[in-house]
Amino acid sequence: MNIHIQLHQAKFKGVDRIDAQLLLLFCLGKSQSDRAWLIAHDDAVVDSAIAQQFTALCQQRLNGVPLAYLVGEKPFFGINLHVDSRVLVPRPDTETLVDWALSIQATRTVLDLGTGSGAIALAIKHTQPEWKVTAIDYSADALDVARGNASRLGLDIDFVQSAWFDALKTEHDHARFDLTKFDLIISNPPYIADDDPHMAALKHEPKQALTSGDEGLDDIRRIIQDAPAFLNPDGWLLLEHGYDQAAKVRALLKSQGFSQVRSKLDLAGIERCSGGQWLMQTLRTENS
Numbered sequence: 001m002n003i004h005i006q007l008h009q010a011k012f013k014g015v016d017r018i019d020a021q022l023l024l025l026f027c028l029g030k031s032q033s034d035r036a037w038l039i040a041h042d043d044a045v046v047d048s049a050i051a052q053q054f055t056a057l058c059q060q061r062l063n064g065v066p067l068a069y070l071v072g073e074k075p076f077f078g079i080n081l082h083v084d085s086r087v088l089v090p091r092p093d094t095e096t097l098v099d100w101a102l103s104i105q106a107t108r109t110v111l112d113l114g115t116g117s118g119a120i121a122l123a124i125k126h127t128q129p130e131w132k133v134t135a136i137d138y139s140a141d142a143l144d145v146a147r148g149n150a151s152r153l154g155l156d157i158d159f160v161q162s163a164w165f166d167a168l169k170t171e172h173d174h175a176r177f178d179l180t181k182f183d184l185i186i187s188n189p190p191y192i193a194d195d196d197p198h199m200a201a202l203k204h205e206p207k208q209a210l211t212s213g214d215e216g217l218d219d220i221r222r223i224i225q226d227a228p229a230f231l232n233p234d235g236w237l238l239l240e241h242g243y244d245q246a247a248k249v250r251a252l253l254k255s256q257g258f259s260q261v262r263s264k265l266d267l268a269g270i271e272r273c274s275g276g277q278w279l280m281q282t283l284r285t286e287n288s
């Protein structure tokens, strides 16, 4: 059977056209950016072993496995990341958070909390090579994926296995990683409520990357509470959160003593991330 028929059969079974094209390119060993090649060669015969692999992947896609896991890669902020079921698939919404981070002046040191595939840390380092970037995750599996991505992209990041700031609180790690305070702390933490009905559609991604207590705010609360101790004066904390959590996150930031608290809209016009600045003034007030 030729390419045209393979794609037609996949469509008939219910596979999205672009997904089918990307899966077939993967099976053919071609780049994910070669869709034009498929269209130009739609009468080329597909070898039976490749056709079998394609059919199996289409079935997994129909079962809800993310396309990025099946093809093993996901573009994010101009870089290509390896991803598999050990990490969350980076979302385009998170690029809003990266844009915001890159717009903050006078940044030299960045901490990415809950780095997963390394998406945020690597996008920042790729764009601002002179910034010193540290990335934390408590999942050893996620850190393996992130380290692999950093090495493939030739980007130098300090990776630390830790439950949020815990490892940075020990003298040992302060000395080892020279981590004291940061100009910018950024995080896309888990923020979905434990019983959120959307979780059914996300069953293939790691649950610990997604859910965070009854309201989905447990991790955000903890990060906001602990971040001031790890921010340089005038440093910023930027957080991604759920579509309906912006007002609550702004309130948490304000009650912790952050200034300049604001939210940013994602591509769909939804308040998708919120942040605030830990002013020198705030520190003085806190310490007095």
Ligand SMILES: C[S@@+](CC[C@H](N)C(=O)[O-])C[C@H]1O[C@@H](n2cnc3c(N)ncnc32)[C@H](O)[C@@H]1O
Binding pocket: 087, 088, 089, 090, 091, 094, 113, 114, 115, 116, 117, 118, 119, 120, 136, 137, 138, 139, 142, 162, 163, 164, 188, 189, 190, 191, 208, 209, 210, 219
């Ligand atoms: C929503 S995912 C974000 C992944 C990546 N930053 C991105 O934007 O695609 C959250 C990440 O936080 C990590 N995580 C969850 N709880 C954590 C904790 N207590 N300490 C450190 N990392 C944690 C998960 O392993 C997961 O990689």
